[in-house]
Amino acid sequence: xxxxxxxxxxxxxxxxxxxxxxxxxxxxxxxxxxxxxxxxxxxxxxxxxxxxxxxxxxxxxxxxxxxxxxxxxxxxxxxxxxxxxxxxxxxxxxxxxxxxxxxxxxxxxxxxxxxxxxxxxxxxxxxxxxxxxxxxxxxxxxxxxxxxxxxxxxxxxxxxxxxxxxxxxxxxxxxxxxxxxxxxxxxxxxxxxxxxxxxxxxxxxxxxxxxxxxxxxxxxxxxxxxxxxxxx
Numbered sequence: 001x002x003x004x005x006x007x008x009x010x011x012x013x014x015x016x017x018x019x020x021x022x023x024x025x026x027x028x029x030x031x032x033x034x035x036x037x038x039x040x041x042x043x044x045x046x047x048x049x050x051x052x053x054x055x056x057x058x059x060x061x062x063x064x065x066x067x068x069x070x071x072x073x074x075x076x077x078x079x080x081x082x083x084x085x086x087x088x089x090x091x092x093x094x095x096x097x098x099x100x101x102x103x104x105x106x107x108x109x110x111x112x113x114x115x116x117x118x119x120x121x122x123x124x125x126x127x128x129x130x131x132x133x134x135x136x137x138x139x140x141x142x143x144x145x146x147x148x149x150x151x152x153x154x155x156x157x158x159x160x161x162x163x164x165x166x167x168x169x170x171x172x173x174x175x176x177x178x179x180x181x182x183x184x185x186x187x188x189x190x191x192x193x194x195x196x197x198x199x200x201x202x203x204x205x206x207x208x209x210x211x212x213x214x215x216x217x218x219x220x221x222x223x224x225x226x227x228x229x230x231x232x
Contacts, residue, residue, distance in 0.1 A: 001052045001053055001056060002056045002057075002059060005042075005046070005053075005059075005064075005067070006059060006061070006064065008042060009032055009034060009042075009061065009063050009064065009067070010032060012032075012034045012035075012038045012039075012042070013032035013033050013034055013063075014033045014034070014035070015033060016033070017033040017034070017035060018031050018032060018033020019033070020033075021033060024097075025062075025095050025096065025097045026095065027094050027095040028062045028095050028097065029060065029061070029062050029094070029095075030060070030061050030062060031061070031062040031063065032061060032062070032063050034063050036101070039063060039066060039067055039070060040070055040074075042067060043067055043070035043071045043073075043074055044074055046067070046071050047071050047074045047075035047076070050071055050075050053071065054085065058089070058092060062095075062097075062098070065092050065093075065098050066097070066098050066101055068089055068092070069089055069093075069098060069101060069102035069105055070101065070102075070105050072085045072086055072089055072102070072105065072106075073102065073104075073105025073106050073107065073108075074105065079108065079112055079115055082106075082108065083115075083119055086106070086119070089102070090102075090123070090131060090134055091128075091131075093130040093131070093133075093134060094130060095130070096130075096133065096165050096168075099130050099133050099134055099137060099165075100137050102134070103134060103137040103138050103141050103142075104141060106138065106142070109138065109141075109142040109143075110142055113142065113143065113148065116138070116142065117143065117148075117151075120134070120135040120138045120139065121135070121155070123135035124136065124155055124158065124159060125158070127161075129161060129163035129165055129166055130165065132159060132161050132163070132166045132169075133163075133165050133166055133169045135155075136156070136159065136166070136169040136170055136172075136173050137169055137172075137173075139152045139155065139156075139173055140152070140169075140172060140173040140176045140177075144173065144176045144177050144180055145180050149177055149180055149181055149184065149185075150184065152173065152177060153174075153177060153184070153185065153188045153192075156170055156173055156174065156192070156194075157192060157193055160193075160195070167195075167197060167198040167201060168201060170194065170198050170202070171194075171198050171199075171201030171202035171204075171205055172202075172205060174188075174189065174192075174194070174202040174205075174206075175202055175205035175206045175208075175209065178206050178209075178212075179206075179209055179211055179212075182216065186219075189202065189203070189223075190223070196227075199227070200224075200227075203220060203223065203224050203227075206220060207220055207221070207224075
């Protein structure tokens, strides 16, 4: 089955799209260049009867890994089976694109947040950059709202990995929390233990949002300016 799927992937590949996309995804390995809607359509087809698919190891092409994550997200199975496949898949994540796509595909997290929250917590304390990013992106996608938001901020405080893709994920998560609850998140940002680089990223992402206007925008600008002065 693995070889048959690889042939399908080669048929879907676009050379120009590959050249464009590969430049945006450091660490992508060998990329064929397949648009995401086409991969998702293939994933749904495989997910309809995926026992044989999971009986074989995942291939090492970028799209083979991306496809595996999509199938895990959309297959019809128990939560336990999905999380079992997720555990096996997460060590294969070596770039931001596969990570973020996989997190988006796990839509079941919105229906069973308690189970998924317990599942992602250990990854936040991993030593591996993309395992931590997985946990953070899961939080910003599925938990940065309502009663879960303070829990997300609390977990962000404990993350201190030096990897760029962790720092950017934490900054992104902080900005999402700010958009959802500005006052709670603003109070957190002012006292949070984020390192200077991550804090700058978070503030910039908040400033980039069109939802931040007027006096809100001005207080962030003043905060950023004060930080710059303190670093001189």
